[in-house]
Amino acid sequence: MDANKYIHVAQGAPFKGSRDGEPGIPSTQQALSSLHYLVEHFGIDMRRSIVHEGAENLSYEIREIVGVARTIRDMGVPIVWENIGDPIEKGEPITPWIRDILHELVDMSSSWGYCDSAGVIETRNFLAEQVNIREGGISISPDDLIFFNGIGDAVARVYGGLRREARVLGPSPAYSTHSSAEGAHSGYNHVTYALDPYNHWMPDVEDIRNRVKYNDSIAGILLLTPDNPTGAVYPREILDEIVHIAQEFKLFIIADEIYAHIVYEGYPRLHMSQWIQDVPALSMRGISKEYPWPGARCGWLEMLNRKKDANFATYCDSLLAAKRLEVCSTTLPQMSIPQVFGDERYPAHLKRRAKTFSDRSIEAYEAFDGCDAVISNKPGGAFYYTIMFKPGVLNNQQTLPIDNKAVRERIESLVHGVTPDKRFVYYLMGQTGIVVVPLTGFQSAHEGFRFTLLECDDAKRAWIFKTIREAIDTYIASA
Ligand SMILES: Cc1ncc(COP(=O)(O)O)c(C=O)c1O
Numbered sequence: 001m002d003a004n005k006y007i008h009v010a011q012g013a014p015f016k017g018s019r020d021g022e023p024g025i026p027s028t029q030q031a032l033s034s035l036h037y038l039v040e041h042f043g044i045d046m047r048r049s050i051v052h053e054g055a056e057n058l059s060y061e062i063r064e065i066v067g068v069a070r071t072i073r074d075m076g077v078p079i080v081w082e083n084i085g086d087p088i089e090k091g092e093p094i095t096p097w098i099r100d101i102l103h104e105l106v107d108m109s110s111s112w113g114y115c116d117s118a119g120v121i122e123t124r125n126f127l128a129e130q131v132n133i134r135e136g137g138i139s140i141s142p143d144d145l146i147f148f149n150g151i152g153d154a155v156a157r158v159y160g161g162l163r164r165e166a167r168v169l170g171p172s173p174a175y176s177t178h179s180s181a182e183g184a185h186s187g188y189n190h191v192t193y194a195l196d197p198y199n200h201w202m203p204d205v206e207d208i209r210n211r212v213k214y215n216d217s218i219a220g221i222l223l224l225t226p227d228n229p230t231g232a233v234y235p236r237e238i239l240d241e242i243v244h245i246a247q248e249f250k251l252f253i254i255a256d257e258i259y260a261h262i263v264y265e266g267y268p269r270l271h272m273s274q275w276i277q278d279v280p281a282l283s284m285r286g287i288s289k290e291y292p293w294p295g296a297r298c299g300w301l302e303m304l305n306r307k308k309d310a311n312f313a314t315y316c317d318s319l320l321a322a323k324r325l326e327v328c329s330t331t332l333p334q335m336s337i338p339q340v341f342g343d344e345r346y347p348a349h350l351k352r353r354a355k356t357f358s359d360r361s362i363e364a365y366e367a368f369d370g371c372d373a374v375i376s377n378k379p380g381g382a383f384y385y386t387i388m389f390k391p392g393v394l395n396n397q398q399t400l401p402i403d404n405k406a407v408r409e410r411i412e413s414l415v416h417g418v419t420p421d422k423r424f425v426y427y428l429m430g431q432t433g434i435v436v437v438p439l440t441g442f443q444s445a446h447e448g449f450r451f452t453l454l455e456c457d458d459a460k461r462a463w464i465f466k467t468i469r470e471a472i473d474t475y476i477a478s479a
Contacts, residue, residue: 119147231379264358267380367465397479
């Protein structure tokens with residue numbers, strides 16, 4: 001195959017969204033469309049296609065919007081990143097005593113080597129013990145824990161390790177890492193149940209039941225509590241109903257609990273091990289959001305009721321077997337967990353952070369108060385805020401005034417054929433520099449957007465919330 005020829009052709013292939021020969025910003029899907037274009041028009045001569053059937057399902061709007069924002073920044077608009085849940089990037093200071101623990105560990109040679117494939121044994125002992133002391137919960141052993149290079153990695157392994165026909169029903173709106181991985185594994189669009197914006201984004205349990213009942217390929221149910229992007233925290237009654245459905249239809253459950261320690265005062269603080277009863281299940285947990293140390297790439301799976309079902313047990317074994325092929329996950333962050341989680345200062349650290357995000361969620365709620373165009377549900381945990389536009393309020397004529405001509409033209413070129421909420425998001429970016437993520441990018445039929453509660457500068461945060469609110473009012477009134 002003549003590589004130069006293909007590179008040349010690829011550069012000339014039109015991306016959706018590019019205009020008049022300008023370079024477009026290719027998303028994953030656009031890059032794949034271009035690939036199909038190449039195949040159709042130029043007949044790539046590889047013996048057989050090497051692209052996985054599910055490849056078109058890999059999309060991550062949270063990061064894809066970054067490419068667009070960078071071009072706007074290059075045109076002179078200062079960018080305010082509200083798209084990604086990285087507390088460090090947003091300026092949260094590293095907690096000094098946690099940093100000290102890490103410094104000491106770096107001085108230990110053992111933190112530089114490989115560890116057990118499943119993860120550092122002392123850490124797995126410690127974490128199993130933490131599960132086992134929870135009130136009313138089930139017990140696990142250290143062998144029921146496997147470490148990964150972050151939950152992002154665990155997600156890829158968990159769905160990738162499933163039989164292709166075995167589907168996992170997940171929420172909509174969906175956190176893209178899960179929905180994309182499930183879609184990519186199956187080769188079909190992710191199967192979803194509704195979270196109800198008119199009921200604080202709670203799962204529609206009837207919808208779950210019906211989807212499970214009428215689709216016998218569904219083998220598991222995914223839930224996130226606290227949820228991303230909505231910040232909803234589920235009460236015991238809803239979790240019990242989901243457990244009953246799993247029991248009735250013999251399903252397993254996955255709970256992404258990465259925000260389990262960021263639950264605001266007054267909301268239920270439940271861990272999966274406390275509500276799962278006898279259902280085979282995977283809990284996903286990590287340190288990215290709570291030390292917080294996202295760059296550590298360290299997360300783990302708790303395999304609950306692993307031995308209660310032979311099929312589930314074999315599947316869990318296959319996850320460990322796959323991990324062995326990879327040797328192991330990051331050692332240093334794993335070694336820090338017993339010291340950090342076990343430190344007497346840690347509970348206060350978690351409490352302070354949960355209070356901080358809770359206070360900021362109230363500020364955001366107040367900023368959107370009285371805005372008739374939107375549904376604004378105050379979150380109960382995590383550090384995101386989702387605003388939904390009421391049905392029918394957006395159209396493809398609405399705009400925001402953008403003084404900078406080049407930026408205005410760029411935004412106008414980008415909004416053709418995009419979803420109405422993405423159109424708003426682009427105009428918001430062009431006018432104010434604030435980058436948020438369109439809700440339709442979270443596998444959602446509802447229009448809206450997600451921003452974070454991570455901005456540490458109080459004045460800047462107040463400006464962000466106020467500016468977004470004003471932008472909504474202006475945009476809606478514009479046409
Ligand atoms: C719900 C959820 N799960 C997993 C992750 C990724 O976690 P990790 O950094 O451990 O890969 C994120 C990151 O934003 C998240 O929001």
